[in-house]
Amino acid sequence: MNFRASRTEIEGNHFHQWGTAEEVDLYLDRCQIETPLELVDKVWQCVMQHRQRVGDVIDFGAGDGRFAAKGDYKKYTGYEVDPLRWSKAQLPKNAKLIHRCAFSSRLRGADLCIGNPPYVRNQDLPEGWRQRAARVVRQRTGVDLSGLANAWQYFFFLALSSVNDRGLVALVIPYEWVSRPSSKKLRDYINSQGWGVTVYRLPDMTFGRVLTTASITLVDKRTRDGKWTYLAQHGNEIQKKRFAGGNKAKVLEYERATKNSPLKAKRGLSPGNQKIFTLTEAERAELGLKIGRDVIACITSLKPIPHSCATLSAKTFSRYYRDAGRRCWLLNVSKETSFELNAYLANVPAVDRGTATCKLRENWWEFSMPKIPSVLVATGFRGKGPKAVVNAIGAHAVGSVCGIHGPSASFAKEIARKIRNTEVASKIVAHSMGLHKLEINQINALLMRLLAK
């Protein structure tokens, strides 16, 4: 359906206050995830375990009102902004949809807030949307959300503040909220109120293509024991888990490296758009860019190399990256740029350099070159732990590859070996389908542990 005809031209919407038509369109497109009907049933079953009877229900981001169609309650009110969604609704008599932004709601006395809020990353939130949602959350809860929060976090706070003192919140949200630093404000807020939390981890394929493990999360304001219960399905059985990672082992903690830390993990460089800033060997050669003068070796992923690989040597680099056609050359823009490099930069299409990072720079391509790490570690991994190699060729860590700074050459070898051999998977929450992701400060915590051994 055409965007202008279907979305912005609907009278009374507030989209123009959110951002440009393109930003709103992108945001609404990202929201287009429908909850499978079996999952809607499952959420209601979870609700019924906490409440025998349900009075007033609120649903923020109600879509076609599918949560209204399935439950047993006195009254249901849904908020849905997207006409592509609410035009399909078929509601029971005691349910209604309001075609306005959820953050315009003044409700605070619902018995239940149910639903599946949008998973939209902070980078894709229209600025006007974000500012309004942040203001509403601040006014309602006193919590200042950082610009890094994902859309569902604003909706979660809105839900918590829309139910009464004995109310229940039941939402489908990413499972990782139980441990990630990015959700700490939510956990702190809930803990400070002493509400009971039940987190039911959903099987990985629940949302098919959405690469995030989801959960049904219930926050019960009536139980004030501050207890967190973790549940997961095994076969046909629902089992209680002791720790958020879903295993018996303790969750890997987070630790910040200090100025004096002998070892420090640092995030891989985010130059703005890997497609522009990192080139394959063939691209480099065709553009006449010289190694050293115009480009420097880099690694954007450790996926190509075997887990047993200990060192990124010139030979390994050639075999798995340079000769294999992978992106392995980072533009060297730290000093005066050559004629060839200038020619390349001048021909980069505007759409490719339209990223937030490039737009923030005076010269869209100019960034300061980070230090070269001694060890390269993959932050994402399958299996028992991450890959780690000694950086013998002085490659830069880009994207999901993190760099370890500080160790001497011999110690770097030991650190890389210890990381490769450490079992980490059971101590962190799986991101999705067996893929684990380590945050930088989890790698820092791991380094502290290895140092203490």
Ligand SMILES: C[S@@+](CC[C@H](N)C(=O)[O-])C[C@H]1O[C@@H](n2cnc3c(N)ncnc32)[C@H](O)[C@@H]1O
């Ligand atoms: C993940 S979908 C869920 C839809 C539906 N509840 C379901 O379960 O299938 C999130 C919904 O939130 C809506 N939405 C996003 N931002 C909104 C806002 N500020 N106010 C109201 N609805 C919003 C989107 O249009 C989308 O339909």
